[in-house]
Amino acid sequence: MIPLRVSIAAAIAAGLLLLVIIELIRSRRLQERYALLWLLTGIVLLVFALWRGALVKVSDVVGINYPPSALFVMAAFFILLVLLHYSTVISELAAKNLALAQRLALLENRLREEALEQEPER
Amino acid sequence: MVQHAPAEATTSTGTPPRRLRTLAIVPAYNEEGSLGQVLEEIRAADPELHVVVINDHSTDGTAEIAERAGVSIVHLPFNLGIGGAMQTGYQYARDHGFEVAMQIDSDGQHDAAEAHKLLEPLARGEADMVIGTRFAGVGDYRSTPGRRMGMVMFSGVARMLAGLKITDPTSGFRAVNRHGIELFARDYPHDFPEVESNVLAARHGLRIVEVPVSMRQRAAGRSSVTSLRGTYFVIRIMLALFVSLFRRYPKTVEDR
Numbered sequence: 001m002i003p004l005r006v007s008i009a010a011a012i013a014a015g016l017l018l019l020v021i022i023e024l025i026r027s028r029r030l031q032e033r034y035a036l037l038w039l040l041t042g043i044v045l046l047v048f049a050l051w052r053g054a055l056v057k058v059s060d061v062v063g064i065n066y067p068p069s070a071l072f073v074m075a076a077f078f079i080l081l082v083l084l085h086y087s088t089v090i091s092e093l094a095a096k097n098l099a100l101a102q103r104l105a106l107l108e109n110r111l112r113e114e115a116l117e118q119e120p121e122r
Numbered sequence: 123m124v125q126h127a128p129a130e131a132t133t134s135t136g137t138p139p140r141r142l143r144t145l146a147i148v149p150a151y152n153e154e155g156s157l158g159q160v161l162e163e164i165r166a167a168d169p170e171l172h173v174v175v176i177n178d179h180s181t182d183g184t185a186e187i188a189e190r191a192g193v194s195i196v197h198l199p200f201n202l203g204i205g206g207a208m209q210t211g212y213q214y215a216r217d218h219g220f221e222v223a224m225q226i227d228s229d230g231q232h233d234a235a236e237a238h239k240l241l242e243p244l245a246r247g248e249a250d251m252v253i254g255t256r257f258a259g260v261g262d263y264r265s266t267p268g269r270r271m272g273m274v275m276f277s278g279v280a281r282m283l284a285g286l287k288i289t290d291p292t293s294g295f296r297a298v299n300r301h302g303i304e305l306f307a308r309d310y311p312h313d314f315p316e317v318e319s320n321v322l323a324a325r326h327g328l329r330i331v332e333v334p335v336s337m338r339q340r341a342a343g344r345s346s347v348t349s350l351r352g353t354y355f356v357i358r359i360m361l362a363l364f365v366s367l368f369r370r371y372p373k374t375v376e377d378r
Contacts, residue, residue, distance in 0.1 A: 098312075101199050102210045106217060109196045 002052050006068045010049035018042035037085055041078035048074060141170070142245055142299075145220040146237070147211030148193075149176045149204060150228035154183040161191040163234040164226065171237075174214050175228070178207040184228075205312035212306040223306075224297035232295040236335045240297040243331045250328035251302045253320070254295035254335035292316045295335060301328055314359045321363060 021038045024030035030038075048055045048071060059067040146164055150157050157175070164173055175188040179201040188195045196210055208225060215223040222244050226232045236254065243249040294316050298306065305326055311318030323330060 098202060098206050101202060102206065102213055105196045105198045105210060106214060109194065109214070110217075113194065 001056055002067050007049055007052055010068070010071055011046060014042055014046035014049050018046060034085075034089070037078070037082050041075070041082065044078065045071065045075060142221040142241075143219065144171055144222040144224065144241060145211075145215045145218070146171050146173045146234075147176060147208065147215070147223055147225045148173060148228050149178060149207040149211060149225070150180060150184050150188070151178040151201065151204075151207070152180045152182045152184060153228040154180075154187055156230040157184055157228045158187045158191065160226065160228050160230050160234070161188070161193060164237070165191075167234040167237060172220070174211060176207045176211050176214075178202055178204075203312060205310055205315040208315055209306060209310035212303050212310065215303045216307040220303065222297055222299055223303050225294060227294050231337055233336055233338060237297075239333045239335060240295065243333065244297055244299045248329070249299075249331035251298045251323050251330045252296060253290065253293050253330065253332045254337075255290040255332045256293060256335070256337045290332070293337075295337070298323075298328075301326075311362065313362050317359055318362050 018039070021030070021035055021042055025032060025035050048058070052067075055067045055070055059065075059070040062070070064070050064073070148157070148160065148164075153160075161173065161175070164171060173191075173193040175184075175191075175193055175195045177185050177188060177195055177197045179198050185195065185197065194214075196214060198207060198210065202210070211225065212223055222241060224237060224240055226234060226237070232254070240252045240254055243252050292314075296316075302323060305323065305328070306319065309322065311322060320330065
């Protein structure tokens with residue numbers, strides 16, 4: 001039902017993905033809070049690549065005739081999740097960026113006006 | 123929730139005992155063509171008014187013009203857009219302890235001589251936010267049919283969503299008291315601040331009053347809303363309004 005080669009290739013790909021993620025976390029290039037979703041993605045893909053019976057069952061339940069396609073669907077779903085997560089991260093960063101710019105501008109204004117006030121006395 | 127101020131209630135109640143510390147916020151992005159005249163008009167109308175120009179990272183002579191006019195200037199380190207710039211103005215008002223903050227566009231659309239009309243309901247304690255309305259037959263302001271249709275639609279939606287009756291929801295000529303300053307310094311909408319801030323203010327229980335003012339055609343520059351982008355604008359603003367309605371608000375103005 002599932003060609004063995006598909007399972008092997010998928011397992012290798014998922015395994016590589018996991019290795020890269022773990023290495024990125026280890027070298028502090030990826031913060032844990034952003035890595036969680038990626039780890040989950042890699043683990044789920046690896047599990048379903050190896051556990052062929054489960055993949056067949058899942059495909060059956062949702063009406064997918066060719067079980068390896070279910071792997072694609074899962075991968076696509078997780079990619080969507082990761083993207084959505086990034087959108088929230090970007091929104092948060094944008095809000096913080098805005099607040100910083102405003103704070104900076106107001107402090108700069110205060111500094112300049114205080115300097116102007118003191119100038120005539122010297 | 124929204125009352126219309128009586129047309130000529132201005133002189134009947136007399137002047138308030140003490141003048142409220144009032145700030146005029148003038149957001150400016152590349153308005154060298156009109157900013158100088160606007161600042162001059164503000165000074166002519168009310169020499170005591172403290173004016174702060176929020177220079178939204180202009181690339182033309184806007185900063186120099188404001189500098190020469192001797193007003194306070196806040197230079198933003200990069201372009202934040204009208205919402206971010208206005209919020210900076212309200213933060214300035216909050217940090218410097220102003221009791222009333224008024225916004226005046228730098229494109230010459232608003233007549234500074236009419237600013238007192240916005241301030242009177244605040245001084246009498248009848249409102250927390252006063253909006254200058256264009257469609258009361260005063261002045262020679264005309265807008266395009268498309269834009270007018272959009273405004274009618276927005277006010278309709280805002281009315282449905284928040285029980286707001288505002289005839290000119292896109293007017294940027296407005297003034298708020300301490301409650302409004304605190305609220306807007308903390309939380310100000312970014313994409314279509316005029317329309318959204320009405321909903322925001324209403325949701326926080328601010329009392330909103332409209333007063334008729336005249337509006338002029340822009341002295342220079344172009345409206346940020348062109349007819350080409352009209353449809354896109356309508357979709358975005360609808361989304362923004364729905365978000366304003368359904369989003370969670372951090373907290374309401376405490377003492378009301």
